[in-house]
Amino acid sequence: MARLARIALTEDELDRYAPQLASVLEHAAQVAALDTAGAAPTAHPFPLRNVLRPDEPRPSLDPQVVLAEAPAAEEGRFRVPRILGEAP
Amino acid sequence: MSGAATTPALAIADAVRRRERRAVEVVEEHLAAIAEVDGGLGCFLEVTADQARRRAAEVDAAVDAGRDPGPLAGVPVAVKDNLCTQGVPTTCASRILQGWHPPYDATVVTRLAGAGAVVVGKTNLDEFAMGSSTESSAFGPTRNPHDPERVPGGSSGGSAAAVAAGLAPLALGSDTGGSIRQPAALCGVVGMKPTYGTVSRYGLVAFASSLDQVGPFARSVADAAALYDAIAGHDPCDSTSLHQVPPACGPAVGSGVGGLRVGLVTELTEAEGVQADVRRRVAEAAEALASAGATVDPVSIPELRVALPAYYLLAPAEASSNLARYDGVRYGLRVDGDDVADMNARTREAGFGAEVKRRILLGTYALSAGYYDAYYGQAQRVRTLIIQAFRRAYEDFDVLLSATTPSTAFRLGEKVDDPLAMYLSDVCTIPTNLAGHPAMSVPFGTDGAGLPVGVQVLAPALGEAVMVAAAAVLEQAAPPTSLPTVAAPTLTGAGTGRGAATGGAR
Amino acid sequence: MSAPDGWEAVIGLEVHCELRTRTKLFCGCRNAFGSEPNTNVCPVCLGLPGSLPVLNEAAVELAMRIGAALHCEIRPSVFHRKNYFYPDMPKDYQVSQYDEPINVDGYLDLPDGSRVGIVRAHIEEDTGKTSHVGETGRIHGAGHALVDYNRAGVPLVEIVSAPDITTAAQARLYAAELRAILVASGASDGRMEEGSMRVDANVSVRRVGDVRLGTRCEVKNLNSLRSLARAVDHEIERQVGVIESGGVVEQQTRHWDEDQGCTVALRSKEEAFDYRYFPEPDLVPLDPDAAWIERVRASLGPMPADRRAAVTALLGGGEPSDARSDQVATVVELGLDHLVTAAASAGVDPALALARTANEAAAAAEAARSVDPAAYAALLQMEQRQELSATQAKAVLAELMAGGGDPAQIAGRMGFEALAADSLAEVVAAVVAEHPDEWERFCGGEAKLAGFFTGHVMRRTQGKANGKAVAAELARLRG
Known part of the structure; x- marks a missing residue:
């Protein structure tokens, strides 16, 4: 989970969180055990549909403002350490 | 009772619009109160004094020019630090966002300005709004103005405490599972979670x-209703924003509860862990509504018992995805690493606190292949059951009544290492979030120790007006509440807050 | 080339195409290629905290056009989040359609008569662009990387074919036909070289007669139709080689190396990602009503296959030659077939109309698309009536494509004064009368003297006469 969530947890943290999460999951098991046959999943509280925006350009940000927040930038782009592996 | 800190927001706005008071004076008084008291409370992460002064001067100038600056003219407002403010640090009380300056304002912040309000600062919260005590803030806890050894609740603890202590007459918070109502109850102020989609989430x-x-x-x-009226309304930048005109709440204050059908929710009042004092106050509140002309009957909604476990699957799942973007690439903290994945993992390890990590892990688990159907998918179905159960209840009742929280303010540190106990403090507030309905907490007396108790009024979607009407009746009928021990001098009488404030150094 | 004897390949293609909208999928930033880095970005497409997406109506409409053109069912759909970390993805999740895509169950008929099923064609957002800086260039060993988010959030439609394709040639034909359809439907410009159309191939092999599917590999980085065909051929051969030498094909993602002419393993599926798909809570479901779907279907013009058939029918006379077929395919693919049709219906020889369109007009397709078809037809009529020589007609066409106008006036302005047939006859008669001896010898069979007369006519008309017209007039006089 820590790898999927991309957090470099320490051993100490792993030891601490494991039982805490287990107790929460045990509580959550009430949900897993319920009979919900016939109830469709709700992703949104209200059934909105087709919320659309006209295809009209709006001003973009000033690139200097954008890059001012970057931990590292170079040649107008965000600089990151080397990338191992391709995007999935 | 002459100082700004005791004056209702609507009275301030009224005076400023009539040119009887100057917005700049109002702001100075509140900035002075913050400077004097907040060192001990820790409500604010950032006080935007210069901007507030400029903004107040603009409001005064508008009045001088014969223009109306709006219904909240010159009213100081504290803004929870998970709402974006252009050029002003927005941290979510997390190290991972320390130093980030958003290039844009949240829609609600723009609406505040449009209503003539003056933002005085950004308030403390549980990191990324995950918590019920404001103790998970990376920048230290906020203390309860009624007892600095106790928590103000959370996650909007800074906003609740600031209003309670008279540092701002109004504040904005956010409520995902009770993060407005629970701290409102613990701090003895009014807090309202509107219908999902009536207030923009953009920013x-x-x-x-x-x-x-x-x-x-x-x-x-009345002040809460006025602030709601100022910030509610459709926003084309939020796809989940409702298109309906939101109900106007201001006019509902004082319309009474004659003939109103009130359901006293058994599951949210008799629940295990609800303090006896709190239960008693809820019963008194029910009587108060009845004597004001409402009919009150108990109602059982058994489905609400599974709201909490469903919430603790849904909310962390969405959070695990929402918080993925804090990866050290574009803004905020970066801890270098051998390669980009290593950098991401080290940044997130260093930047997030324990509670955020726990929830990200929990959410990642709930969404992972093989568990999705049993956890996330199932929790979404439970959500449907809860919506249906509320719908049935609202066939018989106009509003529902319950406790806001099982207990009054607990001590700092009491629940920090027991996530499940902490989560249980949201048991009464979570069901409305799952349904998307409005609910509000109104102060209603104290417990045996003199700590504030809140009662909760729940209403169906877009039922804000009737909810506010009932809340106003409760407010009138509420037993006297003690004043905060730490508060702006004008709120408690000159200087009395000072001594207590020293007890709350962070 | 097909699979080696005794083997057959099973191929499915996944094509990503960028939609031709003015703005991005979820924000008002421009959807533009080639801007300065990080200039078309805003809080939404940078994934800044607090920002929220709002769906672009034009992107939905173009996705529906693709669905309609591919005979898909257009249905209610839901956006999901596909969660994985990668620096080119500002939110570290991609908003995409997962189990409820907008278009499903269509097909594409290829010019060779085969039909390839379309499983789905769904909407999703594009990622930014990373460039690797460092010693060896590509990924491994690179010192660091730079990210530009201009492309992040550009609307894409991913079109997934059924595994109905069996050869590299068919894969290429499918991609070419799909590209023509995307262009014809107005959904995309189909430029593979700019990355606005990207193709991945899923390839597996099995022994002929085997009903079980082999293990498949996904081949990426196919930047042209030629690379697609080469990569598929190579991959078929590689997999057959692996099995024939006693090995087992591993499920992998492989990268096509154009220079080396081979595919290279990137990642095996053991490291497969757990994308933790869940419904995107910041967006609401999409449910186009029947009227909208009908409007989209009705507004769709004829597709490339129909348009090729229409042009071929103009030519008459049965099955066209390969060269002719290529010309037909070219004018349709470039969206110039309406010029051929306009000229032909104005009485121009369809063969002439096709040749000029597939050659001169196609060479400047962008400009040619904006030429007034009536003016184009008028020009070819002048050429056909021999009022302009072929060379002159081409020169006038160039002007017409550059600035428009009336071809007769352009010809006049260029000094190509059209020589009317009767005045040409007068000049020819005069030249014949001045050279009685040569005329006698020409009539007696000295054919090469035609050049002598033509030369004189050209001199007298300052080159305005049409060579063919002079020859025809000489022949007429000789009787």
């Missing part, structure tokens, strides 16, 4: 997108 840093909603804190129902 609210997401915790759990399908549950998050921005809402007001105030010292009176």
